[in-house]
Amino acid sequence: MPACSDALKSAFFCSSCDNGIIHIRIPISVGPNGLTVVCGHYGTGKTNFAINYAINAARSGKKVTLVDMDIVNPYFTSSEYAEILEKEGVKVISPSFATTNLDIPALPASMYSIFDTDDEVILDAGGDNVGATVLGRFSRKIIERGYEMLYVTNMYRPMTSDPEDSVMILKEIENACGLKATAVVNNSHLKELTVPSTITDSLQYAKEVSRSAGIPLVFSTVPRRIAGELPADECFYPLDIHVRTVWEKGEPIW
């Protein structure tokens, strides 16, 4: 199993590396002034992960900018969660017409500010190679600045349920954006039907993706409500669920 870079190790407060799997105490984010690209097949949960990641980084005292780079699919993007993010002190850069009725794929000029800031920067890429193509325009500057690229995968999505298929999608993404993934995030889940075994059943899959892609598995995510029920010898990143439909939001309505 490939090992994590020093940057990732320090970012995630790895306590030890056992068989190449990193053990994490408190998930925060990639090191000072880091730039993290979050990519993956569409529907794997990139956006929900990116939102958690940004909020955790902000809560740890960092200045954080989250860029919604999904200009391919205008539904369930991180721009819709700008209010939650901004409340947490995260600066959000959204596509020019995000959350509107227009389908005009344009990034704002403020996008370039990420190359001129000390903020921790998180780029939430669009799905697949099509969504990642947008990154290509910035790849030279991203490489100059230095980056980590987390590849989010979910065993319960039909197009990535086989490790080989998942790695194929990763390769397509890398070819489209000109950047290389540096770690895998196992985000295998079944939305509200996720139970501890949903995640433990996916660990072998996640390790195969990591091995076959030649990059480390940084951790598996777990909904916070069941975080305590998972084995202690693996690394898990607890998530709050932000991306939901209107009837799932569960706010008291009376």
Added chain:
Amino acid sequence: MPEKILMKGNEALAEAAIMAGCRHFFGYPITPQTEVAMHMSKRMPKVGGVYLQAESEVAAINMVLGASAAGARAMTSSSSPGISLKSEGLSYIAGSDVPAVIVNVQRAGPGLGGIQPSQADYWQATRASGHGDYKMLVLAPSTVQEMIDLVADAFALGDKYRMPVMILSDGLLGQMMEPVVIDEKKVDIPEKPWALSGHENKRKHNVVNSLYIEPPDLEAILKARYEKYDLIKKEEQRCEEYMTDDAEIVVVAYGASARISRSAVDAARKEGIKAGLIRPITLWPYPEKAVVSRMGTAKAFLCVEMSMGQMVDDVRLIVGGKRDVRFFGRTGGMVPTPAEVLREIKNIKGGI
């Protein structure tokens, strides 16, 4: 692949069509429907099928007419403005008595409207999807799992009645993800002795056509077709009822609006209000029998839609002025919230 998987509504529509034996898909991209075509483009080559991106929606629907006339299970999908473009072909399909499955992942209209979800194509789907005297079967799923089931039903019903079947979805259902179980069933595609599949000099050639030179001939064909529609009205009405047994306020909603309304009904029940939900699954034929049967306990009906009020017409026609029929809707890409629907239920409760 694990037993349970997470699927996006649009992917489920595409995958379910493949499972139902569809090997001919003709499409054209439009938000928020594009994943149907995208999924088809990735999957069809793997199952020996054809994914073809046509030069326009008009071309795609006519390719469906051609493939269906040849006996294939064919599908196209689009979103509201694209469905308008397909209307000519839909009429020809109905007039030619060929089956076809058409998906509409509705977005806001009229005109270019917007890309956010909507249910403002109800009239178009149930009344006037094209010119002439005809009907389409219209199925309205409200979960991703149900999309899988209804696509299979759509192909079967289309073949059974030799007519177009529309899956009326919306941007919210198309884009959201839910866990589903894919249950590979054996598909029985019926014989199609009417199809243009080659007579090999063994039988008289078939004709698939919607042009009739003599007016009396066309009138006779239309009358026969309407007898079929009457049979469908009798046999194929479908809906789901939730807490309607003693309901004084019956909410009527389909698709995504039904999901929202169900949450509101739960909330109303917690407050001691006898609310229930009728969720039409077939929009044509409309589940008249269910609405009529609930007139016993119902003091009022409340239609909830993502439109300015379209399906409410059908409920009013059925109720015939004997009960109060109210409407609540958000439109233009806005989605009603459970809290808003609950407020409407309480308003009605206050007045009865």
